[in-house]
Amino acid sequence: MSVKNIMLVGVGGQGTITASKLLTNVLMDAGHDVKMSEIHGMSQRGGSVSSQIRYGENVACPVIELGSADLLVAFEKLEGLRNLAYLKTDGAVVVNDFRIDPVGVLAQTAEYPPNVIERIARCVDTTVVAAYDLALEAGEAMTMNVVLLGALAKRMEMAPDEWEDAIKKNIKPNYVDVNLRAFHLGYTN
């Protein structure tokens, strides 16, 4: 198969790094060559963050070129809009209907643009997930990242079992059950 590119974008603190860890483990266990790139450090303090995951038979480079991502998973909707240029013209978006105001918006020196999800959907095939509500339903707001992975797994047409194994292997035992619930809510909704 040709190399596939998935990009996870969001706001520092939303759990994109844990999500990319789960995703890369699932892909490796499925027998793919996998490369992943992300930026840690200062940007984690509430700034824009992204993880780039590439998989296939033979992956040359760990970063996704502009205009070449197959799937963009936006943990926060404005970050989805910000990173649309990474997608291929026929790429797809899984977007969390969730808003976190950048500091400029909080300070009223900038505005949070209107109709973000509609603007994304006008450009590309878009799946909207109410990950916050589903995470609360699972029992823990912090599992929003795993709800989104559930939606991503569904979009990738992957069976849930491998994901369940990865969650059991990589998440602290006390949090496995709530994350499994979160994953399934994301997968089925």
Next chain:
Amino acid sequence: MKQLLTGDEAIARSAIDAGVCFASAYPGTPSTEILQELAAQSDKIYAEWAPNEKVALESAIGAAIAGSRAMASMKHVGLNVAADPFFTNAYTGIGAGLVVITADEPGMHSSQNEQDNRHYAYHANVPMFEPSNSQECYDMMQTAFELSETFDVPVLIRMTTRVCHSKSIVELKEPKSKFNIPFKKNQEKYVTVPAIARQLRINLLQRNEKLKKYSIATAYNYAEMYDTAIGIVASGVCFDYAKEIFMENASYYKVGFSHPMPLDNIKEFASKVDKLYVLEENDPIMETMIKSYGIQAIGKELFPTEGEMLPERIRLAFYGEELSGPKHSLEDVPPRPPTLCAGCPHRGLFYALGGRDGLFLSGDIGCYTLGYAPPFNAIDTVTCMGASISSAHGAQKIFDMFDSKMRAVAIIGDSTFLHTGLNSLMSVAYNNSKVVTIILDNRITAMTGGQHNPGTGFNASMGDAPIADLTAIAKALGIKHIKTVNPNMLDEVEQALDWAVSLDEASVIITRWPCVLKKMTESDNTEFTGAYTEKYTVDEDACSSCAICLSAGCPAISVDNDTMLASINDSCVGCSICAQICPSEAIVLKEDN
């Protein structure tokens, strides 16, 4: 066995498998995770946080001279701090293998500059590897130790952010056991008095000639021939980027061992291709070497010198176009810069400093650098680790010389103070400077993700450690006026600042409250009872829509665009700064919390 590892993890895993006995580091993005991984395996290796990179490298040098494999890892600017021992250790050589890892930051994701540390290998005459991916990190680390022992020299491994923080699959080797070559006194080798150092300098240059032969022979430097119209010389992650863009439409010369350069091999490669290009991130180092060897090549005429050499930039430079994605406008998408967390204990201090005039606010390296941003605008300069205090000192002397009323205030974190701020404070006291030094003691090294330091009571492997007492240190250095305050109590902070600027001598204010992201220890829970257990909310009837709460610059507070009523979101952890600045007493403790 195969594992999916980041470059940092692969370096750590390789160190353990290479039988390394001693590892030392100071945290710094993107190198932090190397030592963190090692410290988590304290049954297999001794790994420690040093107060700074110079101490880390000197300690590793001692361990290597004492006969066991040792390493020091640091971010690019860390090697500036460690440059002194680095240069001279190249003269003396080692006992058992010594590897220094520099993690450079093209693109400056979390750094103050973009220096290219490959220059250090040339400057110090130290051999250098440049891994492209995690497998190479693992393999080169092992080879670097062997090379270090064969040539009696420290070896530099130059990584970059994308190598450190990218994951790829690594095939692991059989682990080697630890060993020790008992130390033998050898003054002619290790004591660098001028008479001995002159001979060592000659040895160093001779060794460089031998390393040139190694560079020609090593399998880390190799050609991959496909279409010969384009020939590309590349190192590090640029090699992967190049293959992504050009695939089999070009031939490649991969430089994995990059100092000394395999120039004869590159000359031969150049003769087989129509046109030679050099792809390297940051400075034209290989390019300069190649051109001065009489080989025609194209490099920085075409490709950027600043920032990361990302695939889209290579495509744009070479083909004059980018891949096109969905068409949309970003015009009204506001930026999302990093910001102080909700509940950050630095907020109270920056709120107080931002409201004052007549201060020169000398900043330092840490989360608190973000105090420069609106609404605080409370940092005037940032240079490097420790510089806040010494630069405040220089500034204060000039203010005094020209009868300015300006007061210089240094703003520095606990870990940064212990890194290199301590020497600067010594100078403030010694040279009788009336600098106000504020040590933001949040009980952890926060920006790199919460590492312990000599002030926190724990070592890298979470064993108990003595606590370096900041008040006692300041006092011992000669500071007479020292005060500790709770930065979440604005009155306390304001009073301390009034007190400090009223003095005609140096003073130290310690703001002591744990980082909101810190994993609290038992003693934290005792000292900071109730920290981060409360939430605040807005009493809408009392809110006067004045929006003054926005001047707390807290990501938990917003004001409705239409009604101007304030609200506090779920990220509030109860620092109470906003409640203290609200003139209408409309911000109140949430009862049902």
